[in-house]
Amino acid sequence: MAQQSVFKALADPTRREILRELKKGSATAGELAEKFPITRASLSHHFNIMKAAGLLRDQRRGQHIVYSLNTSVMEEVAALMLDLVGKPASRRRKKT
Amino acid sequence: MAQQSVFKALADPTRREILRELKKGSATAGELAEKFPITRASLSHHFNIMKAAGLLRDQRRGQHIVYSLNTSVMEEVAALMLDLVGKPASRRRKKT
DNA sequence: ATAGTATTTAGATAGTTGTCTAAATGTCGA
DNA sequence: TCGACATTTAGACAACTATCTAAATACTAT
Numbered sequence: 001m002a003q004q005s006v007f008k009a010l011a012d013p014t015r016r017e018i019l020r021e022l023k024k025g026s027a028t029a030g031e032l033a034e035k036f037p038i039t040r041a042s043l044s045h046h047f048n049i050m051k052a053a054g055l056l057r058d059q060r061r062g063q064h065i066v067y068s069l070n071t072s073v074m075e076e077v078a079a080l081m082l083d084l085v086g087k088p089a090s091r092r093r094k095k096t
Numbered sequence: 097m098a099q100q101s102v103f104k105a106l107a108d109p110t111r112r113e114i115l116r117e118l119k120k121g122s123a124t125a126g127e128l129a130e131k132f133p134i135t136r137a138s139l140s141h142h143f144n145i146m147k148a149a150g151l152l153r154d155q156r157r158g159q160h161i162v163y164s165l166n167t168s169v170m171e172e173v174a175a176l177m178l179d180l181v182g183k184p185a186s187r188r189r190k191k192t
Numbered sequence: 193a194t195a196g197t198a199t200t201t202a203g204a205t206a207g208t209t210g211t212c213t214a215a216a217t218g219t220c221g222a
Numbered sequence: 223t224c225g226a227c228a229t230t231t232a233g234a235c236a237a238c239t240a241t242c243t244a245a246a247t248a249c250t251a252t
Contacts, residue, residue, distance in 0.1 A: 010106075012209090019180060028228085028229095029228075033228095041230075044231080045230090046210085047230090048230090062228090063218075064219095065228080071182070081177035084112060085170050085174045085177060086119065086170045108239090108240080124198085124199095125198075125199060134240085135243085140200050140201080141200095141201095156249085158249065159248075159249045160249095161198080161200090
């Protein structure tokens with residue numbers, strides 16, 4: 001997981017909103033598009049950035065593409081954030 | 097605390113490094129400058145952004161300016177991050 | 193006051209980013 | 223295969239950002 005790409009991904013409000021939306025459950029690009037006032041092309045751009053950061057997974061289902069959170073990476077991100085921002089971080093394991 | 101300013105502040109690697117440096121303890125602008133390969137002017141710019149986000153405090157001491165983490169805001173930021181990224185967030189208090 | 197040190201502000205610039213429109217790709221059903 | 227639908231890719235553009243140099247401000251000591 002590349003730190004920089006994750007932080008960059010989270011720096012945009014639309015992307016954070018997408019994340020919150022997906023926390024409720026997976027959704028197709030089209031379903032997400034209905035909730036945002038930007039073009040589908042722009043949204044697609046955001047998906048790419050988040051995929052590159054490892055935050056999202058995509059999976060084609062017929063003509064639709066379903067996006068969902070990559071929960072395992074989200075856990076890592078949480079730890080990363082806590083490390084940066086000061087808390088002791090709920091260490092689950094010692095090393096690997 | 098303005099969400100967007102905080103996330104933006106954290107999106108830059110130099111600023112995150114400054115944060116880590118200050119976690120070890122307060123430092124003057126000059127002391128910090130010695131650890132980074134950019135000009136003091138650029139560093140000052142970063143300080144401004146982090147101050148605006150509420151992450152840093154500054155305090156003049158003679159000709160030096162001492163920077164330190166604003167720990168209370170850092171706690172809020174941690175909660176913010178966890179909220180976004182999925183963990184239940186160690187809720188300390190109910191409302192105020 | 194003056195000189196010296198620490199830091200910031202101002203202004204410029206190259207690179208990055210979010211958005212758009214238009215075109216391309218992929219998939220399904222007839 | 224054809225047309226319709228869902229989504230992405232390509233290319234362009236304005237706005238933003240990290241950095242720089244040069245100049246200004248703030249403080250200390252002589």
